[in-house]
Amino acid sequence: ARAYDPEVFQRRMAGLDVTVKNEDTRETHMFSSDDYNAYHGGMIATVRALTGKAPRSYTGDSSDRQRIVLRSVAEEAARLFRGEAMNPKFIEGMKKHGYKGASDLANYLAHSYQWDATSAVMKDWMYEGYARKYVLDAGMQEWMQEVNPWALHRMAETLLEAQQRGLWNASQETLDELRSLYLSIEGDLEERAEGSI
Numbered sequence: 285a286r287a288y289d290p291e292v293f294q295r296r297m298a299g300l301d302v303t304v305k306n307e308d309t310r311e312t313h314m315f316s317s318d319d320y321n322a323y324h325g326g327m328i329a330t331v332r333a334l335t336g337k338a339p340r341s342y343t344g345d346s347s348d349r350q351r352i353v354l355r356s357v358a359e360e361a362a363r364l365f366r367g368e369a370m371n372p373k374f375i376e377g378m379k380k381h382g383y384k385g386a387s388d389l390a391n392y393l394a395h396s397y398q399w400d401a402t403s404a405v406m407k408d409w410m411y412e413g414y415a416r417k418y419v420l421d422a423g424m425q426e427w428m429q430e431v432n433p434w435a436l437h438r439m440a441e442t443l444l445e446a447q448q449r450g451l452w453n454a455s456q457e458t459l460d461e462l463r464s465l466y467l468s469i470e471g472d473l474e475e476r477a478e479g480s481i
Contacts, residue, residue, distance in 0.1 A: 298334040303327050304354075306344035314343060314357070315364050315395045325402030328357070341403060361405035365396070370413055379427060386432035389418055390439050397442050400451050411452040415443050420461050433469055433476075440466040 305324040307313060314320045324341070332338045341357040355363065368374050369392055378385035393414050400406035418424060419439050428436040440462050446452040447459060454462075 294334060297327070297330050300327075300331050300339050303331070303339050303341045304344055305342075306346055308346045310345075310347045313364055314360060314399060315369070315392055318391075318395055318398055321395060321398045321402055324357075325399055329402040338404070357399075357403055358405045361396070361399060362407075362410070365410050365413070369396070370417060375417070375424075382431045383435075386428050386435035390435040390442075393418060393439050394442050397446050397451070400446065401449070406446075406451065408453050411443060411446055411454065412458060414439070415454070415458050415462060419443065419465065420458070425465070429469075429472075433473060437466065437469040437473060440469065 303324060305314075305320065314324075324343075328338055328341050342354050343357055343360040345353040345355070375389070378389050381388070396406055396410070396414070419436065425436065443452070443454075443462055444459075444466060447454045
């Protein structure tokens with residue numbers, strides 16, 4: 285077996301024009317786990333770091349062998365965001381799982397943000413959608429405060445981090461609401477922790 289050679293690896297990565305990750309099942313996708321971004325997103329970020337420009341990147345869907353679909357990573361992100369993340373049925377389904385459902389919603393947002401960091405797949409309106417529907421919506425806040433306030437705190441933190449890193453050009457109004465909520469939850473969680481000692 286040949287030893288790992290960083291120079292050869294860098295040369296190979298720098299020579300990539302296209303990346304493709306195929307999925308043969310609809311059970312999982314790029315936002316359902318951070319694994320996908322760790323390797324496919326990581327590869328995209330590596331090529332961009334080495335060459336100064338991102339490769340053309342695609343995700344394949346071969347779950348129906350008669351109708352194989354290839355979409356750009358950005359198209360797939362927008363499709364999942366519209367069809368799943370913002371879908372009231374998806375959100376209601378998650379709510380049935382209480383603590384775990386809230387945690388899964390927070391992960392969905394975190395994975396979207398991670399993909400954006402490596403592959404620039406998110407648009408401002410998508411972050412705004414997460415902020416309005418997952419974090420700033422009164423009903424969602426009430427539910428999360430009850431079942432999993434840590435997930436709500438993590439989502440507010442993720443959105444604020446996206447803005448701080450320049451990935452999201454958020455409106456001042458949304459930012460003020462997020463900061464205020466973040467600090468309020470932080471205070472609640474500290475009180476809860478102190479009360480349990």
